Amino acid sequence: MEQEVTVKINDKMAGAYAKGYPLITKEAVESSEALKTEGAIVHLTDKRGRFLAKGYYGKQNKGLGWVLTRDAEEAIDQSFIERILAAAVQRRKTYFDDPETTAFRVFNGEGDGFGGLTIDYFDGFYMISWYSEGIYTFKELVVAALEQVVNAKGIYEKKRFDTKGQYIDDDDFVTGQRGEFPLIVKENGVNFAVYLNDGAMTGIFLDQRDVRNTIKEKYAKGKTVLNTFSYTGAFSVAAALGGAVKTTSVDLAKRSSSKTIEQFSVNGIDYESQDILVMDVFNYFKYAKRKELAFDLVILDPPSFARSKKYTFSTSKDYTDLMKQAIAITEKNGVIVASTNSASFDMKKFKGFIDKAFKDLGKKYSIVEEFTLPSDFRVQKEFKAGDYLKVLFVKLK
Missing domain, CATH: 2.30.130.10 (PUA domain)
Known part of the structure; x- marks a missing residue:
């Protein structure tokens, strides 16, 4: 007990x-x-x-x-967890029923009634993320409850609570059958290669699903696209499938190149017709300005905090400057997709960062699209910080 x-x-x-x-x-x-x-x-x-x-x-x-x-007599046991898991699964029924999307969030922490715990679905496999040693003590109960509520091919886990702030990198397999990776999942009909057994990341951020689809359906056709902090190139894939003339993906991580090539390849896109660069984004901005490069669509989705040899980036301090650099290489009437997953400030303050960048440069803009978390990332109205994602499509005038 x-x-x-x-x-x-x-x-x-x-x-x-x-x-x-x-x-x-x-x-x-x-x-x-x-x-x-x-x-x-x-x-x-x-x-x-x-x-x-x-x-x-x-x-x-x-x-x-x-x-x-809020019931003093309610026991926190397996049946309690089964009840809230079953309710969460029922809320995602439209996702489970959609053959064009086979990767989404099934359980979103406090939004579904148990903070510190998330569960994602990947084409029959489930991935549990634990965010503290405390929640990890409930592992046996959560896994047993999940097996009662869903028919899982296999269950994987991510332990995200090392006291030194590092990911605990050990065997992520929990139970059921082991997956064969990469596992190819669909998102609005687009293929993505994911790995549930390869460290902290899977290969795709599920919370950006609606943003990727909007880029593909409304903003990419006939455009040149720059995807900065590109990770595995998911935005670039969406843009290419949406009819972009060319995409350029830039990320400092060495493995971003092979991962981006893989994402293009599983969608039948010739990756050699796209530019994939392993370099510091801030150095790329300088290079692009020097070469007088300009793009119709620029995607800015930096980590909340990043450090390279020359630069330290913090969203709350540096997003305005980042935006200025993006504006400098965006075509007239071009669009910047400004995104952040920082929970340390709200949408109003984020809009303030964007506004200051344009005012400092004496330029005008309009916000043409606005996104927060998609519906599978359920949030609790009493906890506004849980709705961490903020994305603005900013059109230059």
Whole structure:
């Protein structure tokens, strides 16, 4: 049986927990001394000892754990997990029924009732991501519940909670049959090669599905496209299939080249007719400006934080400057797809970064498309930070 502890919530936050706020934060608890054992069940009370909620202790970058129920008597056991998993699967019925999309999120942490845990679906295989040592103590219960609720070919896991901030790289296979990789999944009819057994990343960010489809259907035809921080080139593939004249993919990681070639190849695209460059994006901007290169569509989807030999990039500090560099190599009436997955600021502030870039350069623009997380990435209205994705299609005037 899990250890159970009680912590008191300060008056400032007690009302928020009573209304459904899910994250147990250091700032909210009067004292965190009782929180010693990862995975312990935590009873939250107000300063007068009145029950507010029950959750678990699992330290991660966002906080100290997550609320799971507002019923003091409800047990956090396998049947509890089965209930919330079954509800999550039912919410994704339209995804399961769509033969053109075979990769999506099945369970999105606190949005589906259990923070610190996500489950993604890849053509019959399921991948569980654990975000703290605390949530990992529930592994046996979660895996058993998942096997009861779905018919999985196989289950894989990603442990994303090393105390040094590094991915725990060991065998990611959990149970069922092992997959043969790359596994080819579909997204709105587009093929993507994914790996569930190859470190922290799978090869595709599922939260950008709607953005990729919009590029393919509305913005790529007849255009030259620059995809910066391109990872495995998924945006480039979408653009090429949408009729782009040419795509240029730029990423500093050496393996990005072979991964991008693979994504083009599984879609029958001649990768040699596209440009795939392994280089620092900031150096590429300088190179493109020097060569007087300009693109009709520029995609900016940097990591929240990145470091190279010459540059350190932080979204909250440096996105405006990044945007300025993109504007300099975008054609008149061209479009910049400005994206960030940083949860440290909201859409209003992100729009402020874009606005400042244009104002500093004395240029005009309009926002023609706006995206947040797709529907399978369910968010809780009481926890706005959970809706981390912000994407703007910005048209130069």
